[in-house]
Amino acid sequence: MSQLLTSRQAEELHKSIIAYLSASNLPNSAATLRSELNIGDSFDDEKRKKYEGLLERKWTSVVRLQKKIMDLESRCSSLQSELDSATPTSLARKNQDPASWLPRSPARHTLQSHRLPISCVAFHPIFSSLASGSEDTTIKIWDWELGELERTIKGHTKAVQDVDFGGPRGGTLLASCSSDLTIKLWDPSDEYKNIRTLPGHDHSVSAVRFVPSGVAGSPSTGNLLVSASRDKTLRVWDVSTGYCVKTIRGHADWVRDVSPSFDGRWLLSAGNDQTARLWDASSGEAKSAFLGHEHVIECCCFAPPASYVHLATMAGLKKAPPASSSSEFIATGSRDKSIKLWDSRGTLIKTLVGHDNWVRGIVFHPGGKYLISVSDDRTIRCWDLSQEGKCVKTLDDAHGHFVNCLRWAPGVVKDAGTTNGDVSGAAVNGTSGKKEDPGGGKVNIRCVIATGCVDLNVRVFAS
Structure with a gap:
């Protein structure tokens, strides 16, 4: 038999074994081994003590190293899989172009404090604050960069x-809505004091969004808020007065979600009647209805202008619509496990199939190339609009239970002259793909998303 150890290493091993047997109160075995190895009295008790515990330490080190090797092999396999599906272009731009960034495991932070499932998350448009709402009736504010409550x-x-988050020029507010039939406004600059409660809905309030401002034909103050409810209506509120300025009716059942266009001209809603509807925000008149889902529509959003070039190709158009148009394409996610892409006239462009359970949240990548979705199948999926909506990435271990919500951090506006929390030129929370804001400032994409789950965890995925 060939020797794997040098004579020196073998001698050290033998002495360690003798020391281990002696320390384990096995003197006969130790004496027999001494005799067979011809280790004489020079290896006395004083020298033996030096070797006591050495064998155990080596053994535990080997176990730790084995675990580390297994972890590294798993990580290497994951990276190899990612490498195999990458293209030379994507490799060259990796970690360089925010427009190509996609979330990856593990999450940067897992935020734990809620006592019941998380239902919603939202990013502050300027600061590193993240709000999460839960069935435990509370809202928690986190620093998503530090991962602290x-x-x-x-x-x-x-x-x-x-x-x-959103609100009037010069001051960001946090709006929340609840099954208690109310909408509440909180002031982040005054320790999140509750400054106003908006009653009026006749049933649970499912969704709330600030209506962006700043373009001709839309409110210039940023004072408007839109809400969706189980009472089948949308309501538009003036947050400075607390008055409901418009009630929009048209859905036949629970309205689950509402989303404003980036310029505030249009509202998109969806719900239990299995339809999505496009509304003129100023008049409240219906423009289009989107029919095709076979179950409740859980979520809806407008496509940003940055994605028009890809969606126009999918729709068979020779030319992409102008970036100034804010309601050219939309996306809806449903309990029928599918995501559907539509044009503004209600024509179905593409159905994205891949989730194994209800689709609970969708958001367009600000760069325009991707759509990100979360589902009750516990995954995050990334769909490439430049490849006909192909699913190019799946985070199977995103959460340990149903993933209820998803938001993309709004872009940071540079050189736009915003001060003291003025968000008039900031990107809409998690929806904007514009490269410039109305004030002429450049919008830098923040590669950060947050998800909330039935497992009581909020997770932040960041570059």
């Missing part, structure tokens, strides 16, 4: 269904 906001008496 900043405060817990209490005020609602039933489950918090949605949260959103």
Whole structure:
């Protein structure tokens, strides 16, 4: 038999074994081994003590190294898989172009404090604050860069269904809505004090969004807020007065979600009647209905202008619509496990199939090339619009249970002259793909998304 160890290494091993047997109160075995190896009295008790515990330490080190090797092999396999599906172009641009960034495991932070499932998340448009709402009736504010809980906001008496940052020129507000039939406004600059409660809906309020401002034909103040409810209506509120300025009716059942266009001209809603509807925000008149899903529509959003070039190709158009148009294409996600892409006239462009359970949240990548979705199948999926909506990435271990919500951090506006929390030129929370804001400033994409789950965890995925 060939020797794997040098004579020196073998001698050290033998002495370690003798020391181990002696320390384990096995003197006969130790003496027999001494005799067979011709280790004499020079290896006395004093020298033996030097070798006591050495064998155990080596053994535990080997186990630790084996685990580390297995972890590294798993990581290597994951990276190899990613490499195999990459193209030379994507490799060259990796970690360089934010427009090509996609979330990857593991999450940068897993935020834990809620006592019941998380229903919603929203990013502050300027600071590194993230709000999460839960069925435990609370809202929690986190620093998503540090992964730390900043405060817990209490005020609602039933489950918090949605949260959103936005508001008037010169001051960002946080809006929340709940199954307690109310919408509440909180002031981040005054320790999130509850400054106003908006009653009026006759049933649970499912979604709430600030309506962006700043273009001709839309409100210039940023004072408007839109909400969707189980009472089958959308309501538009003036947050400076607390008055409901418009009630929009047209859905036949629970309205689950509402999304404003980036310029505030249009509203998109969807719900239990298995339809999505496009509304003129100023008049409240219906423009289009989107029919085709076979179950409740859980989520909806407008496509950013950056994605028009890809969606126009999918729609068979020779030329992409102008970037100034804010309602050319939309996306909807449903309990029928599918995501559908539509043009503004209600024509179905593409159905994205891949999720194994209800689709609960969707957001377009600000760069325009991708659509990101989350589902009750516990995954995050990334769909490439430049490849006819092909699913190019799946995070199978995104969460341990149903993933309820998803948001993309709004872009940071550079050289736009925003000060003191003025978000008039900031990108819409998680929806904007514009490269310039109305004030002429450049919008830098923030490669950060947040998800909330039934497993009580909020996760932040960041570059």
